[in-house]
Amino acid sequence: MKYHVREVRVVDNVKTGGDIYLLTLAAPAIAAAALPGQFIHLRCGEGLDPLLRRPFSIYGVDRKNSLVQTWYQVVGKGTDLLRKAKAGKTLDVIGPLGKGFFTDIAGRNAGLVGGGMGIAPLMFLGGELAQNNRVHSFFGVRSKAQLPPGLSFPTPLVATEDGSAGRRGLVTDVLEQELQRQKMDILYACGPRAMLQQVVKLAQKYDIPLQVSLESAMACGVGACLGCACEKSGADGESWLKACQDGPVFWAAEVKWE
Amino acid sequence: MKPDLTVFLAGIKMKNPVMTASGTYGFGDAYTDFYALGELGALVVKGVTLEPRRGNPPPRLAETPAGLLNSIGLENPGVEAVLKHYLPGLSQAGTPVIVNIAGNSIDDYVRVAERLHASPVVKALEVNISCPNVKCGGLAFGSEPGMASQVIGAVKRHSRLPVIAKLSPNVTDIGEIALAVEEAGADAISLINTLVGMKIDIKKRRPALANLVGGLSGPAVRPVAVRMVYEVSQKVKVPLIGLGGIITAEDALEFIMAGASAVAVGTGNFINPCCCREIIAGLTAYCETNKIANITALTGAAWRYDDGSC
Numbered sequence: 001m002k003y004h005v006r007e008v009r010v011v012d013n014v015k016t017g018g019d020i021y022l023l024t025l026a027a028p029a030i031a032a033a034a035l036p037g038q039f040i041h042l043r044c045g046e047g048l049d050p051l052l053r054r055p056f057s058i059y060g061v062d063r064k065n066s067l068v069q070t071w072y073q074v075v076g077k078g079t080d081l082l083r084k085a086k087a088g089k090t091l092d093v094i095g096p097l098g099k100g101f102f103t104d105i106a107g108r109n110a111g112l113v114g115g116g117m118g119i120a121p122l123m124f125l126g127g128e129l130a131q132n133n134r135v136h137s138f139f140g141v142r143s144k145a146q147l148p149p150g151l152s153f154p155t156p157l158v159a160t161e162d163g164s165a166g167r168r169g170l171v172t173d174v175l176e177q178e179l180q181r182q183k184m185d186i187l188y189a190c191g192p193r194a195m196l197q198q199v200v201k202l203a204q205k206y207d208i209p210l211q212v213s214l215e216s217a218m219a220c221g222v223g224a225c226l227g228c229a230c231e232k233s234g235a236d237g238e239s240w241l242k243a244c245q246d247g248p249v250f251w252a253a254e255v256k257w258e
Numbered sequence: 259m260k261p262d263l264t265v266f267l268a269g270i271k272m273k274n275p276v277m278t279a280s281g282t283y284g285f286g287d288a289y290t291d292f293y294a295l296g297e298l299g300a301l302v303v304k305g306v307t308l309e310p311r312r313g314n315p316p317p318r319l320a321e322t323p324a325g326l327l328n329s330i331g332l333e334n335p336g337v338e339a340v341l342k343h344y345l346p347g348l349s350q351a352g353t354p355v356i357v358n359i360a361g362n363s364i365d366d367y368v369r370v371a372e373r374l375h376a377s378p379v380v381k382a383l384e385v386n387i388s389c390p391n392v393k394c395g396g397l398a399f400g401s402e403p404g405m406a407s408q409v410i411g412a413v414k415r416h417s418r419l420p421v422i423a424k425l426s427p428n429v430t431d432i433g434e435i436a437l438a439v440e441e442a443g444a445d446a447i448s449l450i451n452t453l454v455g456m457k458i459d460i461k462k463r464r465p466a467l468a469n470l471v472g473g474l475s476g477p478a479v480r481p482v483a484v485r486m487v488y489e490v491s492q493k494v495k496v497p498l499i500g501l502g503g504i505i506t507a508e509d510a511l512e513f514i515m516a517g518a519s520a521v522a523v524g525t526g527n528f529i530n531p532c533c534c535r536e537i538i539a540g541l542t543a544y545c546e547t548n549k550i551a552n553i554t555a556l557t558g559a560a561w562r563y564d565d566g567s568c
């Protein structure tokens with residue numbers, strides 16, 4: 001896998017609801033190589049504060065037009081700068097980085113479980129899987145404004161905290177109801193740790209293979225700094241999983257959850 | 259005419275004065291998709307200990323204004339695994355390979371150094387007596403001249419390889435430590451390792467790092483590092499490797515003019531993965547513009563303004 005370091009052009013950077021934005025970049029090399037679950041590592045500004053790059057999942061790729069999208073929430077300095085990047089501006093982006101989701105399946109029932117901004121990588125994944133599989137998605141957000149735009153697979157079952165869309169409550173409850181109704185062949189999840197832990201339990205209970213995408217603070221994004229260590233399961237607990245290089249996607253069984 | 263960037267340091271010939279900083283470049287494998295290792299003046303790999311080390315629990319990183327706090331804690335697979343799995347692949351690196359070593363006791367340092375003789379790839383040892391992220395060892399050896407000189411002296415006696423002492427800035431008198439390691443036989447000195455620092459997460463009302471404290475690096479520490487290079491380079495005869503917050507060729511030039519013979523880039527690689535390559539190009543351009551035939555002429559260029567009041 002080759003990385004690409006590019007000055008890429010902002011094509012669009014628009015609010016999709018609340019404090020969440022959809023960034024579209026003209027990045028041919030990244031668009032050509034990107035796989036669902038991979039991320040890009042970008043400098044939000046040109047100055048030295050914030051100093052580090054910020055990782056964002058690849059939300060969508062338009063290979064024909066060489067576009068790459070990320071969908072981000074403004075949570076701090078970096079994302080607040082990014083929000084102000086206008087169309088035409090160039091950004092310093094490297095990617096695609098990391099190991100993506102296992103997508104070597106066909107004719108299957110695939111379940112996508114996303115919480116908050118963890119929905120982002122599942123949007124790219126869902127679009128790819130839907131070409132050869134039946135995609136069932138379960139999205140949990142605070143309220144309606146946090147739902148993602150531009151769906152390319154069947155409508156998700158939604159749970160909101162405030163009841164403004166779908167069901168009020170937890171996405172994992174919606175997931176379990178569906179698991180009681182029909183068998184899933186594989187699950188993919190990304191979201192807050194507490195949600196992931198619950199999905200891990202459900203996957204065990206219903207005996208379904210599960211892949212998770214983990215988040216961790218990152219500096220280099222390419223395996224050089226050892227900053228993004230995540231705990232491994234089992235006897236192999238001597239070393240760590242590097243979220244940036246071994247992941248961010250892992251089989252749930254590789255990760256220590258307690 | 260193309261300026262000559264060659265420098266000789268600790269018996270090693272380097273095609274340019276730009277090296278990588280230990281712990282920020284893995285074992286040379288992380289950045290090869292951006293440019294070839296052979297472009298570097300030298301490659302300094304991650305700190306290696308006798309036994310494998312698990313390092314500290316996450317979170318291990320916290321960002322501060324123009325700085326990075328890390329508490330990796332010398333995670334490494336141990337010297338045997340490094341000899342077996344990492345060093346052989348570097349035989350074609352096209353650049354001198356320097357292994358950074360650390361230990362909990364003088365005996366540890368000596369044994370790692372001796373084991374590394376087994377590898378024809380290793381051109382020098384950089385002895386880390388300055389890691390702020392491990393409970394015993396590391397910094398404990400670097401904060402007192404007597405201890406510093408014992409470690410460096412012991413490694414020097416047992417090693418046929420050139421020895422570079424990497425010093426900590428977390429000391430009262432850096433000059434005193436530098437003189438001690440020079441006397442103990444160090445062939446060169448690296449200045450600086452990270453500064454002990456801390457960040458509090460005010461949302462969680464707890465330290466941002468699981469290890470509570472970490473080592474500060476990046477542009478935030480550069481003035482501290484430049485001052486130490488300036489002071490030490492005028493006290494010792496051995497060459498210095500200057501590092502701490504270097505991102506651009508201008509930053510590197512500051513260190514060289516302060517008295518460094520070579521520079522190393524750490525956190526800068528995370529910001530710009532092509533950092534080292536661009537610094538090398540920038541140094542070449544500076545020498546061309548200013549008609550400097552050999553970059554060594556710039557080492558200590560800023561000294562002559564010293565009236566002794568520093």
Ligand SMILES: Cc1cc2nc3c(=O)[nH]c(=O)nc-3n(C[C@H](O)[C@H](O)[C@H](O)COP(=O)(O)OP(=O)(O)OC[C@H]3O[C@@H](n4cnc5c(N)ncnc54)[C@H](O)[C@@H]3O)c2cc1C
Binds near residue numbers: 070077
């Ligand atoms: C592999 C990977 C993929 C990611 N994909 C996306 C994505 O698609 N969309 C998206 O919006 N975000 C994503 N993130 C998170 C994103 O990187 C952070 O939100 C971003 O770095 C914050 O930068 P900042 O400077 O705005 O915030 P900072 O100033 O760094 O932090 C501001 C506040 O936000 C908190 N914060 C920082 N990082 C995170 C985080 N990862 N999760 C929750 N809180 C955080 C901090 O603790 C702090 O309180 C991803 C992270 C990883 C590791």
Ligand SMILES: Cc1cc2nc3c(=O)[nH]c(=O)nc-3n(C[C@H](O)[C@H](O)[C@H](O)COP(=O)(O)O)c2cc1C
Binds near residue numbers: 225330358451452476
């Ligand atoms: C993530 C990280 C890991 C590091 N690991 C080591 C190490 O193993 N041994 C060592 O001597 N220094 C280590 N350092 C210190 C650097 O080599 C360097 O001295 C310091 O970061 C200052 O340079 P910089 O500002 O260019 O990063 C590490 C620094 C960072 C940021």
Ligand code: FES
Binds near residue numbers: 221226
């Ligand atoms: S972020 Fe540096 S190793 Fe993963």
